[in-house]
Amino acid sequence: QVQLVESGGGLVQAGGSLRLSCTASGRTFSSYPMGWFRQAPGKEREFVAAINWSGGSTYYADSVKGRFTISRANAKNTVYLQMNSLKPEDTAVYYCAATFDTDYNGPWGQGTLVTVSS
Numbered sequence: 001q002v003q004l005v006e007s008g009g010g011l012v013q014a015g016g017s018l019r020l021s022c023t024a025s026g027r028t029f030s031s032y033p034m035g036w037f038r039q040a041p042g043k044e045r046e047f048v049a050a051i052n053w054s055g056g057s058t059y060y061a062d063s064v065k066g067r068f069t070i071s072r073a074n075a076k077n078t079v080y081l082q083m084n085s086l087k088p089e090d091t092a093v094y095y096c097a098a099t100f101d102t103d104y105n106g107p108w109g110q111g112t113l114v115t116v117s118s
Contacts, residue, residue, distance in 0.1 A: 002025065002026045003024065003109075004024050004096050004097065004098065005023050006020060006094060006109055007020070007021050007022075009093075009114045010113075011117065013116070014086060014118050015085060015086065018083045019081070019082045020081040021078055021080055022079045022080075022081075022096030023076075030053060032053060033052045033098070034051050034079040034096060035047065036050070036081045036096055037094070037097060037104070037108075039093050041091070045095070047061055047102040047104075048060070048061055048064055048094070049064065050070065051070045051071065051072055052100065059100070059102075063089075064090075067084050068082065068083050069082040069084075079096060081096075083114070086116045087116060090114060090116050091114060092113075093112065093113050093114075094113075094114055095109060095111040
């Protein structure tokens with residue numbers, strides 16, 4: 001089983017950028033699709049973006065399309081989420097998971113908190 005650790009969250013002003021990282025343990029990271037999800041205060045967790053094992057196929061939620069970019073570096077066992085033009089409504093705890101399933105329901109790691117101020 002892949003163990004995942006998210007990092008890179010923080011406080012940023014609206015319009016700013018952040019890059020999240022998710023580092024995996026285990027030798028089979030390159031064989032897994034990877035996804036990012038988020039949970040805003042008082043809301044259900046939602047799908048954000050996903051990438052296939054090679055990085056050749058990506059998928060985004062409509063709310064982040066054109067602003068966020070998912071990528072991966074299999075040699076580093078890491079998947080990234082570059083977030084540009086951030087909005088206050090992007091404020092959430094962001095989680096990664098070894099899945100392309102937009103309805104994935106866990107388990108989850110500790111996540112990383114992103115706070116976008118207006």
